[in-house]
Amino acid sequence: MNIVTTEKLTKKFGSFTAVDHISFQVARGEIFGFLGANGAGKTTAMRMLCGLSKPTSGTGSVAGFDIYRQTEDIKRNIGYMSQKFSLYEDLTVRENIRLYGGIYGIKEKEIKPRTDSLLDELGFLSEKNSLVKSLPLGWKQKLSFSVAVFHDPGIVFLDEPTGGVDPSTRRQFWELIYKAADRGITVFVTTHYMDEAEYCDRVSIMVDGRIDALDSPGRLREQYESKTMDGVFQHLARNATRQAD
Amino acid sequence: MMLKYLVEKEFRQLFRNPFLPRMILMFPLMILLFLPLAANFEVKNINLVVVDNDRGSSSNALMNKITSSGYFHLIAVADNYREALTYIELDKADVLLEIPVSFEKSLIKEQSADVMISINAVNGTKGAFGRSYLAGIIGDFSSQLRIAWIGSGDRSPVPSFSTIGLFKFNPHLQYPVFMVPALMVMLMTMICGFLPALNIVGEKEKGTMEQMNVTPVKKFTLILSKLIPYWIIGFIVLTIGFIIARIAYGLFPVGDVYTIYIYSSVFILGISGFGLVISNYAKTLQQAMFMMFFFIITFIFMSGLYTPISSMPDWAQFISRFVPLRYMIEVLRMVYLKGSSFGDLITRLYALTGFALFFNGWAVLSYRKVS
Numbered sequence: 001m002n003i004v005t006t007e008k009l010t011k012k013f014g015s016f017t018a019v020d021h022i023s024f025q026v027a028r029g030e031i032f033g034f035l036g037a038n039g040a041g042k043t044t045a046m047r048m049l050c051g052l053s054k055p056t057s058g059t060g061s062v063a064g065f066d067i068y069r070q071t072e073d074i075k076r077n078i079g080y081m082s083q084k085f086s087l088y089e090d091l092t093v094r095e096n097i098r099l100y101g102g103i104y105g106i107k108e109k110e111i112k113p114r115t116d117s118l119l120d121e122l123g124f125l126s127e128k129n130s131l132v133k134s135l136p137l138g139w140k141q142k143l144s145f146s147v148a149v150f151h152d153p154g155i156v157f158l159d160e161p162t163g164g165v166d167p168s169t170r171r172q173f174w175e176l177i178y179k180a181a182d183r184g185i186t187v188f189v190t191t192h193y194m195d196e197a198e199y200c201d202r203v204s205i206m207v208d209g210r211i212d213a214l215d216s217p218g219r220l221r222e223q224y225e226s227k228t229m230d231g232v233f234q235h236l237a238r239n240a241t242r243q244a245d
Numbered sequence: 246m247m248l249k250y251l252v253e254k255e256f257r258q259l260f261r262n263p264f265l266p267r268m269i270l271m272f273p274l275m276i277l278l279f280l281p282l283a284a285n286f287e288v289k290n291i292n293l294v295v296v297d298n299d300r301g302s303s304s305n306a307l308m309n310k311i312t313s314s315g316y317f318h319l320i321a322v323a324d325n326y327r328e329a330l331t332y333i334e335l336d337k338a339d340v341l342l343e344i345p346v347s348f349e350k351s352l353i354k355e356q357s358a359d360v361m362i363s364i365n366a367v368n369g370t371k372g373a374f375g376r377s378y379l380a381g382i383i384g385d386f387s388s389q390l391r392i393a394w395i396g397s398g399d400r401s402p403v404p405s406f407s408t409i410g411l412f413k414f415n416p417h418l419q420y421p422v423f424m425v426p427a428l429m430v431m432l433m434t435m436i437c438g439f440l441p442a443l444n445i446v447g448e449k450e451k452g453t454m455e456q457m458n459v460t461p462v463k464k465f466t467l468i469l470s471k472l473i474p475y476w477i478i479g480f481i482v483l484t485i486g487f488i489i490a491r492i493a494y495g496l497f498p499v500g501d502v503y504t505i506y507i508y509s510s511v512f513i514l515g516i517s518g519f520g521l522v523i524s525n526y527a528k529t530l531q532q533a534m535f536m537m538f539f540f541i542i543t544f545i546f547m548s549g550l551y552t553p554i555s556s557m558p559d560w561a562q563f564i565s566r567f568v569p570l571r572y573m574i575e576v577l578r579m580v581y582l583k584g585s586s587f588g589d590l591i592t593r594l595y596a597l598t599g600f601a602l603f604f605n606g607w608a609v610l611s612y613r614k615v616s
Contacts, residue, residue: 050459053616071615072461080459084452090261091254102250103460131261 003028003155003186004049009058011044018044020209021058026188028154031181033197033217034190036206037237042190043083045206046157049188050080063154076104079148079156079185083163085140087147089133093124096132097147104151118146122176138169145176155186162193174199194230205233208242247462251470255444259474265440273432273482277489280428281421291375293317294338296329301349303390307360310386311342316378333365340364340375352390421494426577427550429486430512430570434544437479437513439537441471442520446533449524458614468609472517479513480506490581499584505577508590511597512573518604519569525611544570569600 004026011019019041026032036042047053049062051071060067063077087096094115101111119125122142132140141161149156158177162170174196177187189200197203197217204214213220213236217229224232259265293311297304312319320338323329332338341363345351351358362379364372448454457467483506490496498505520537527533546552547561548570554562565571572593579585 051615052455052458072463075459076461078459080456082452082455084455086452086456088254088258088453089451090258095254095257099250099254100460103247103462105246105461 001028002026003064004032004060004062004188006049006060007058009045009048009060010056011041011048011053012056017209019048019055022206022209022211023058024204024211024214026155026186028186029181029184030201031177031187031189031199033200033203034188034206035192035194035197035203035233036190037240037242038192039242040206040240041209042206043159046159046188046190049074050078050157051075077154079151079153081144081148081156081158081161083159085137085144087132087140087144090131092129092131093119093135093143094128096143097150100147101150106151114150118150122146138165138172141165141169142173142176145173145180149180149183149185152183153185155188156180158187158189160190160192162191162196170196194228194233197229197233203229205236207236207240212236212239248466248470251462251466252473255470255474269436269478269482270485272436273429273485273489276428276432277425277486278493281424281494289316291317291340291371291378292320292332292338293340293342293375293379294321294323294329294332295319296323296326296341296343298325298346299344299348303349303352304344307344307383307386311379311382314378314382317375330363333363336365336367338365339368339371340379342379356391357387422496422582423578425486425490425494425496426581427548427574429483429490430548430573430577431545431550432482432486433479433509433513433573434516434541434570436482437475438516438520438541440478440520441475441517442524442527442533442537443530445471445521445524446527446530450529464609464612464614468521468605468612471521472514472605475517476510476513479509479517483509496581498581500580500586504585504587504590505580507587508573508576508594508597511594511601512569515569515597515601515604518601518608521608522604522611525608525613544568547571548574550574569597572596 002025004024006025007023008021009019009023010017010021022045034042034046044053048055048067049060051062051067051074055067062074065071065073065077067074088099091099097115097118098111101114102108106114115128116125119128124139124143127135127139132143135143145156145158145161148158162173165173170193177189177199181187189196191197200217202214202216203220204211205220206212213223213232215223220232221227221229224235226232226235295308297308308319308322311317317340321329321332323332326341326343329338329341329343333341343361343363345359345361348358348360360383362376364376366372445454448457487497487502519540523533523536523540527536547557547565547568548554549565550570554565554571557565576585576590576593579590
């Protein structure tokens with residue numbers, strides 16, 4: 001059972017083809033890594049899947065809804081964490097969770113206990129009433145992820161969630177991702193860190209808007225005769241003609 | 246249901262802002278307390294130079310009358326016109342009054358005499374007011390003379406007539422009476438037009454707007470959540486305005502306060518909707534500010550706030566019909582000064598409702614969740 005399906009999905013900005021006929025599937029419950037150099041088209045592809053950007057051509061569905069016509073249904077069933085930290089900095093941790101909980105239709109009386117158990121799990125309970133802007137970056141990212149999966153979406157899209165975060169916090173972040181996957185949430189994650197690619201069930205590697213490789217990390221290493229995912233990535237990225245930006 | 250959480254969030258953010266709540270209180274105070282006093286069209290201390298070619302008792306009496314009016318400051322009595330003109334050229338005088346040689350003689354013989362007024366029009370307002378004040382004083386002077394002659398009885402009564410002005414609704418032509426109601430409209434425009442626009446563009450810049458766009462929040466709900474707080478703030482500002490007008494100027498509406506509130510509620514919706522439209526097209530705060538300033542300044546000048554619409558050229562009068570401020574300023578002035586009732590102003594309500602529907606409809610349509 002696939003939660004994401006795309007067929008020749010394309011996005012053009014004028015004469016520039018940001019995403020070039022990509023076709024792939026993501027199975028329900030898997031952790032799907034979406035790799036690629038800067039400017040390879042990862043974020044654009046992800047924005048189309050989230051209903052933030054209209055595709056130029058091709059077809060696709062997310063959580064059983066069409067990415068052209070049913071964007072609002074898609075939005076009810078996904079979580080999204082953007083590259084840029086985007087919780088409200090002038091609201092407290094609790095207020096941010098309450099806001100998004102309310103928006104996704106969680107019942108008023110359920111929000112409070114769920115907030116407490118979430119914060120307890122994160123070890124944030126003491127920061128419940130702190131303004132988000134006072135938190136360190138690693139905590140912000142973890143909070144941002146927790147808010148994105150607070151409403152138990154079918155799939156969560158993470159756009160470079162660990163950018164600029166130290167290795168130990170990244171490790172903790174991935175533990176959160178595994179916990180979410182255990183709850184049955186499909187994880188669609190873009191990253192630059194090749195060690196993170198190893199944590200995924202399957203990875204796709206985008207080069208110049210195309211998907212040049214898609215398989216489990218183990219099989220990709222075998223196929224490209226490399227000991228690490230880094231080697232696989234270097235091998236593919238060398239063929240890129242697009243300038244990184 | 247979502248709306249509740251969104252409005253709650255807007256209020257939390259507003260009250261947590263270190264600057265905005267104070268601004269919302271200070272702004273009406275500053276504008277209503279200082280602007281009507283500072284930006285007063287009543288002109289005082291007009292510098293006058295007189296060329297008295299007659300040097301008779303009548304010309305002396307006239308000069309005394311002029312200087313005792315309090316508006317004029319006699320800086321010099323020149324010997325001839327040329328000399329007097331140098332005062333104007335040096336910008337020392339605003340108005341030049343020349344009394345002819347045979348002033349008293351013609352007054353007695355022909356019961357009339359001409360004087361000449363020359364104006365320094367570099368400061369046009371001061372010059373124009375100086376001319377009209379001076380003309381008024383001279384007119385007054387001549388009617389006093391007539392009455393004196395009639396009283397002395399040795400001449401046949403001189404047929405004459407004069408106009409007596411009666412200024413309805415603002416008998417003393419006090420500037421604050423006229424300006425304060427209009428300034429309240431300006432206040433509502435600044436606060437309820439700018440703040441929602443800047444709020445949305447601010448969220449765009451921070452990236453929180455994109456996060457909202459991946460949620461199932463409906464466009465209409467989101468727009469409403471931005472409108473409601475500023476709608477309430479608009480009422481607060483208006484109420485503060487009423488209180489200041491009462492305390493500082495002793496002004497209270499001759500008409501019904503509720504009429505003002507009802508009309509304002511529609512006006513605020515319209516002007517906030519206008520701000521939202523701007524915010525949908527602006528990508529940065531800089532763009533939004535610039536666009537808002539352009540439109541708000543145009544609105545203010547075309548609204549009849551400072552200059553009467555009826556004295557504008559036809560094309561400007563036509564444009565002013567599309568300025569929502571115009572209708573609201575008319576409503577406030579008419580309710581405050583004339584005591585117009587709800588029904589008297591109904592055509593303005595139609596116009597304001599039209600603006601509110603138009604701008605908010607446009608705001609919802611132009612808001613893009615999907616790019």
